[in-house]
Amino acid sequence: MKTKFIFVTGGVLSSLGKGLAAASIGALLKARGLKVTIQKLDPYINVDPGTMNPFQHGEVYVTDDGAETDLDLGHYERYLDQPMGQINNFTSGRIYHSVITKERRGDYLGGTVQVIPHVTDEIKDAIKSVAQNGEDVAIIEIGGTVGDIEGLPFLEAIRQLRGELGKENVLYIHLTLVPYIKAAGELKTKPTQHSVKELRSIGIQADIILCRSEVDLDQDIKSKIALFCNVDRDAVFTAKDVKSIYEVPMAFYEEGIDQKIAIMLKLPAKNPNLQKWEDIVLRLHNPGPKVNIAIVGKYVDLKESYKSLHESLVHAGLENQREVVLRYVNSDGITPENVADQLAGLQGVLVPGGFGSRGVEGKILTIRYARENKIPFFGICLGMQCAVIEYARNVLGLDLANSQEFDPVTPHPVIYLIKEWFDFRNNVLQKRCEKSEKGGTMRLGAYPCVIKPDTRAFEAYQTDHIMERHRHRYEFNKEYASRLEEHGMVFSGQSPDECLVEIIELKDHPWFLGCQFHPEFKSNPMHAHPLFREFVRASSLTGKAG
The missing domain is CATH 3.40.50.880 (Class I glutamine amidotransferase (GATase) domain)
Structure with a gap:
């Protein structure tokens, strides 16, 4: 089986939990017996977060091979129970550094170096590098929020990859916000509609929409989002706030997210073994x-x-x-x-x-x-x-x-x-x-x-x-x-x-x-x-x- 790529993007605002969502999806797919890897693409210009102030960026996570990475790699390692490394985190700075080094060395044979195709090709090479050991699924999290200028080369790269790898091998998951307005007693879908519209304006149609919300989305709200965002009615899921981040995999499983992913990517139909996660949730509650x-x-x-x-x-x-x-x-x-x-x-x-x-x-x-x-x-x-x-x-x-x-x-x-x-x-x-x-x-x-x-x-x-x-x-x-x-x-x-x-x-x-x-x-x-x-x-x- 060729490696299947799942791209996770985020909209409306930051800190919605793309890293936790990606890690939780990875945990569910690994529980199905699949070989899974994850990668984080960060749009900032720093080569890595090693020199960044913790007040701005948070923790610098360190891997066995000495990479200073984004803290989301910690979530990846903790949820998948497997080590990450240099190839699991790329930044704009690292991508541009590689492109400029090649230009100075003459690799482009005197050609004009541009964002498309040179930067986007470098990003695509970075993405494909994470799946060289027979992985069944590679989950790629795109940092930042859709609409950010610095994230455009990454989004363009993953748009191109669907055409190169085949529709059957690529899935786009978009995490967005469905706020609950207490004064009105209503859930509002407009931010999600605009976020998906922004993503579509650059050529990416979300296949699955994860809706971060304080409360469960009923079927009418999910149907409305599906209609206005052009996705299957059963491809809209609630990503509800939970007491502990370690409840997210089981919450996603109960929503049926892994089953929908398996159907859309034609993954082997195996029931996940979630005993470990069930035990964790039981201990969290007691x-x-x-x-x-x-x-x-x-x-x-x-x-x-x-x-x-x-x-x-x-x-x-x-x-x-x-x-x-x-x-x-x-x-x-x-x-x-x-x-x-x-x-x-x-x-x-x-x-x-x-x-x-x-x-x-x-x-x-x-x-x-x-x-x-x-x-x-x-x-x-x-x-x-x-x-x-x-x-x-x-x-x-x-x-x-x-x-x-x-x-x-x-x-x-x-x-x-x-x-x-x-x-x-x-x-x-x-x-x-x-x-x-x-x-x-x-x-x-x-x-x-x-x-x-x-x-x-x-x-x-x-x-x-x-x-x-x-x-x-x-x-x-x-x-x-x-x-x-x-x-x-x-x-x-x-x-x-x-x-x-x-x-x-x-x-x-x-x-x-x-x-x-x-x-x-x-x-x-x-x-x-x-x-x-x-x-x-x-x-x-x-x-x-x-």
Whole structure:
């Protein structure tokens, strides 16, 4: 069977949930026994979101192969329970960079380089590259909203692909909004009509319309949309708001979306095995006792900045049969005088990663409070580094201990910038532990870690070799390792050559662990990440702070 392509577009406004819709459709098709892959096409000019402010774009998701991608790839991995990579996310910037590189190299033989055909051909090549391993279905999400100028080349490319691949191999799904006007007590279809009209004006006729709504659409509303938007009467579906995003696959299944897709694309008629998703929904509706956990960071004003962290804690709650109640605390506002009040009533504290010095001292105060008051603590990336700084200052007595990222001339650089290393994936694992005077390379993607026996980390993973994803430049300075060990810190995870510290923990504490990597990128609702699972378990066993 040739690969079938499903293109998901969005209209009316942003944040309707195209990524969740694409991921949920992928989950349903995979449950039918099909081999599925997903790709996100983002219209912005940045080559990738790695340099973008989290307040603008939200979380930067990192894959095993070191790609810095849109946060929707996190949804793809979590719902399909399979890894994504470089080929699963393309931006306008990446597409144009490739086109301009080819032009400079002379690949176009002196021809005039234009959006059509050169840019659209590059987009089509990117789309087809995602389905080179015998996939039955490739789902392609087009970022942005229909009508945006920057999205036009992508829409033109997917319009062309229907003619090239054949109508029987391409399906267009359009996600739109059907608002409920409470004052009038009515659902309004006009925004959907205009959105579909805009899509048709550039040559794309939607085959299926997903209608995001607060309430269920009755058959009269669906028939009206079908009539005015020129689709089958049974091709209009409600994408109703749900309590949890993990209810969406079952909600779509109950609407019959996967069955309609299978009919239109002539996919094998198999009943989906949805036992895992049914179990997840059952546990969501019967969560068990509450456990109160704080996420203490500097991007808390935009929850999307910590999307994978949030979801990983939800997954851990599902596995522990606990309802995780999250409190986002801005580390900028934490002082010695108010830290106890800020953390009052909490059973666990998580300090996430980040870049820059803003809010760091608040994180360090938080960690000290959690350590001294025996509150379960989990530090990730910068959170681990702040834990090392706090311990060096308040246990070793090195008052000026710091990271070179925040104080380049600190007399005690317990966190420092090391010289470049090579990527183990290229079979040249040659790391250097010497201090770097300038430069340095960000460690991106999956790297190996060896775990020490009889530690919290080993208890969680139940293995001594793991692979975890990284996104950082600064590392723990091993010149301070012996002094920290003498005062009770355990280095429970290191790189295979013992050059880089990956996990730290404390013995005389209910649960105190920091890791240099980002475990949130390898958690999903079927399999909570071991560290998150154990953190939530430990938190649920403690009394409330304060």
